[in-house]
Amino acid sequence: MRQRPLLWHRAALATLLCLCAFPAPARSQSAAATPAPATVEGFNCSANSTYPCQAYALYRAGFAGVPLDLSAVGDLFGVSRFMLAHANNLSTSAAPANGQPLLVPLQCGCPSGSPNAYAPTQYQISSGDTYWIVSVTKLQNLTQYQAVERVNPTLVPTMLNVGDMVTFPIFCQCPAAADNATALVTYVMQQGDTYASIAADFAVDAQSLVSLNGPEGGTKVLSEILVPLRRQVPQWLPPIVTHNDVSIPPPSPPPSATPGPSDDRNGVVTGLAIGLGVVGGLWLLQLLLLACLWRRLKAEDRQGEAVVSGDGGEAGRSAKSASGGGGGGGGERFLVSDISEWLDKYRVFKVEELERATGGFDDAHLIQGSVFKANIGGEVFAVKKMKWDACEELKILQKVNHSNLVKLEGFCINSATGDCFLVYEYVENGSLDTCLLDRARARRLDWRTRLHIALDLAHGLQYIHEHTWPRVVHKDIKSSNVLLDARMRAKIANFGLAKTGHNAVTTHIVGTQGYIAPEYLVDGLVTTKMDVFAYGVVLLELVSGREAAGDGGELLLADAEERVFRGREERLEARAAAWMDPVLAEQSCPPGSVATVMSVARACLQRDPSKRPSMVDVAYTLSRAEEYFADYSGESVSVSGSGEIAAR
Ligand SMILES: *[C@@H]1O[C@H](CO)[C@@H](O)[C@H](O)[C@H]1NC(C)=O
Ligand SMILES: *[C@@H]1O[C@H](CO)[C@@H](O)[C@H](O)[C@H]1NC(C)=O
Ligand SMILES: *[C@@H]1O[C@H](CO)[C@@H](O)[C@H](O)[C@H]1NC(C)=O
Ligand SMILES: *[C@@H]1O[C@H](CO)[C@@H](O)[C@H](O)[C@H]1NC(C)=O
Ligand SMILES: *[C@@H]1O[C@H](CO)[C@@H](O)[C@H](O)[C@H]1NC(C)=O
Ligand SMILES: *[C@@H]1O[C@H](CO)[C@@H](O)[C@H](O)[C@H]1NC(C)=O
Ligand SMILES: *[C@@H]1O[C@H](CO)[C@@H](O)[C@H](O)[C@H]1NC(C)=O
Numbered sequence: 001m002r003q004r005p006l007l008w009h010r011a012a013l014a015t016l017l018c019l020c021a022f023p024a025p026a027r028s029q030s031a032a033a034t035p036a037p038a039t040v041e042g043f044n045c046s047a048n049s050t051y052p053c054q055a056y057a058l059y060r061a062g063f064a065g066v067p068l069d070l071s072a073v074g075d076l077f078g079v080s081r082f083m084l085a086h087a088n089n090l091s092t093s094a095a096p097a098n099g100q101p102l103l104v105p106l107q108c109g110c111p112s113g114s115p116n117a118y119a120p121t122q123y124q125i126s127s128g129d130t131y132w133i134v135s136v137t138k139l140q141n142l143t144q145y146q147a148v149e150r151v152n153p154t155l156v157p158t159m160l161n162v163g164d165m166v167t168f169p170i171f172c173q174c175p176a177a178a179d180n181a182t183a184l185v186t187y188v189m190q191q192g193d194t195y196a197s198i199a200a201d202f203a204v205d206a207q208s209l210v211s212l213n214g215p216e217g218g219t220k221v222l223s224e225i226l227v228p229l230r231r232q233v234p235q236w237l238p239p240i241v242t243h244n245d246v247s248i249p250p251p252s253p254p255p256s257a258t259p260g261p262s263d264d265r266n267g268v269v270t271g272l273a274i275g276l277g278v279v280g281g282l283w284l285l286q287l288l289l290l291a292c293l294w295r296r297l298k299a300e301d302r303q304g305e306a307v308v309s310g311d312g313g314e315a316g317r318s319a320k321s322a323s324g325g326g327g328g329g330g331g332e333r334f335l336v337s338d339i340s341e342w343l344d345k346y347r348v349f350k351v352e353e354l355e356r357a358t359g360g361f362d363d364a365h366l367i368q369g370s371v372f373k374a375n376i377g378g379e380v381f382a383v384k385k386m387k388w389d390a391c392e393e394l395k396i397l398q399k400v401n402h403s404n405l406v407k408l409e410g411f412c413i414n415s416a417t418g419d420c421f422l423v424y425e426y427v428e429n430g431s432l433d434t435c436l437l438d439r440a441r442a443r444r445l446d447w448r449t450r451l452h453i454a455l456d457l458a459h460g461l462q463y464i465h466e467h468t469w470p471r472v473v474h475k476d477i478k479s480s481n482v483l484l485d486a487r488m489r490a491k492i493a494n495f496g497l498a499k500t501g502h503n504a505v506t507t508h509i510v511g512t513q514g515y516i517a518p519e520y521l522v523d524g525l526v527t528t529k530m531d532v533f534a535y536g537v538v539l540l541e542l543v544s545g546r547e548a549a550g551d552g553g554e555l556l557l558a559d560a561e562e563r564v565f566r567g568r569e570e571r572l573e574a575r576a577a578a579w580m581d582p583v584l585a586e587q588s589c590p591p592g593s594v595a596t597v598m599s600v601a602r603a604c605l606q607r608d609p610s611k612r613p614s615m616v617d618v619a620y621t622l623s624r625a626e627e628y629f630a631d632y633s634g635e636s637v638s639v640s641g642s643g644e645i646a647a648r
Helices: 003-019 029-033 070-077 081-087 131-136 145-151 195-202 206-213 261-266 281-294 314-318 327-343 351-357 392-397 432-437 439-444 447-466 518-523 528-544 556-565 569-579 582-586 591-604 615-631
Strands: 053-060 101-108 116-124 165-171 183-188 224-229 366-368 371-376 379-387 408-414 419-425 482-484 490-492
Touching (some): 053 070, 070 081, 070 101, 081 101, 131 165, 145 165, 195 206, 447 615, 518 528, 528 591, 528 615
Antiparallel strands (some): 116 165, 183 224, 366 371
């Protein structure tokens, strides 16, 4: 009995997370700026389709060194093993056979400015990888290298480093009403394929392939075509959400009249019910046909529906619930299924474990605010304690994954007290503000390091602004929310105020003095440009080594305006050099590079939000400033007491 509230808490939380679990369509900035090269294929965005939507790609297991393992395939596309298993009616523990086709669920979008519809997938470059090689091997021609170049405007394709995160756009399409399909599958034509053979495999008519892809003669081997799925998107696939209300839909019985995909347009959450036992017979039939064709390995009994044990331990994962034929038990099974998907991704900690690791949340372990340092089994984590209903942050963190954002490792819910704990990676060198204020440490923060920090932050912000959907606005960018790891690379922390959605208006103004954008303060307007403004202030702090707001309330911003931004442009370099952190002036620090950063800061701090650059522009400009630095021959500038440039 005592398990029930716990289950509900978790389930509700899991639901929140699931609502945002999809990687979101990225926006292609370069495409907006320059016309797309005509050679890039893919599927054109269509005015008759509604984006984003659920889509699929057909992927063959066991090629290009990708292990025969659902997790490995899922990782490649940013989907969980659980989702993949369910889309293909496999047990989560099943290993796909060599060459077995798998339907990979994708969230397909058509970002503004992009000529093509695609699902962005994050890929970490390893040795020997190029855009082309990854596209034709691991990603099996589901994308093309030209499109990869387009969606990664800040990366130089010939200068990739091992470990770089690259967005690969998997081509996909959303159905138009006339297509009479609930979802479209991206299929790469193989040697020997004909429309007739593909139509037979997917149990659709060949004519529908003609209307989607044009006449058969026009398609080449290894080009991408679209295949319709006629039936309702399988109920066990997580729903598509186009709004971001935190509502927990009641567990619903399997719908008899199933909504079509056009319902998603209104932001209606569809298909939340996971009535595995009862779900759409025709879709089952279709899968069975595929199953025969694919000579699938024997599938396991039922889907592994994990039950979370009362103590919240990971051990509870593998337990199976007795799933009846739907009906009364449906509600609970819906919850349980949702959780297990989530468990796939995060570690669940026990309350006692966290208490022990933090000395009962003792002040000695306090890092800052409500964040404690915890040592669990030799691993160090940062644990944030919050009230259960303050878990908006979880919802956002769940859908981001970037090396310049603090990583969520796990969570814990205390059902007795309603406390919710978020467990993050521990970032060794603490926050940027403490590092800058401690003059001895600031001295070790040389210009190159500061430039890297600025660039890291730009990349992190660019990621949340451009590669999440709905977009995330952090809302509280400041130097105390920037953490530095052992290599002094920066990570953005504290998404506690973050918001999904763009152009929202709020009456509840929250933020930190010295960083708040004027349009937010005055009109409550929430856009990504408010983060750009706050980022501009952090740049000023990096250059000057001073706080955004002094003890007397004087603003760094006003000082920069007064002493650096005003006046003749040619003298900016000199004014910036005179204004910068004295510890930087002692080092050899290229004045051109400092001036570039100051002009970026000035642009970010424009009063009119529409005049501020996007983080894409900022990242680009700063990477140029970094090159400038690399070219710098070592000529140093010395600043005399009166602040005049003596030499260059
Ligand atoms: C896609 O758009 C391009 C450029 O607008 C056009 O040339 C091409 O014919 C379109 N393709 C399809 C299939 O409509
Ligand atoms: C969109 O739909 C309209 C009306 O059904 C049709 O005339 C038009 O050709 C369609 N456009 C595209 C790009 O399919
Ligand atoms: C992808 O296409 C290239 C040719 O463009 C081909 O050499 C390669 O074998 C294809 N990859 C797969 C997995 O089919
Ligand atoms: C849509 O597809 C279904 C199932 O194949 C078929 O019964 C129905 O007639 C189709 N509707 C149209 C308008 O083509
Ligand atoms: C999934 O596999 C099980 C066991 O092989 C089978 O009974 C069930 O009908 C399959 N469901 C679908 C949708 O193919
Ligand atoms: C984030 O991405 C990295 C690199 O691709 C991957 O190893 C990791 O599992 C991902 N984490 C999550 C929570 O998706
Ligand atoms: C950052 O951490 C490393 C390793 O823990 C340490 O050696 C270094 O001194 C720290 N840097 C600063 C500026 O605190």
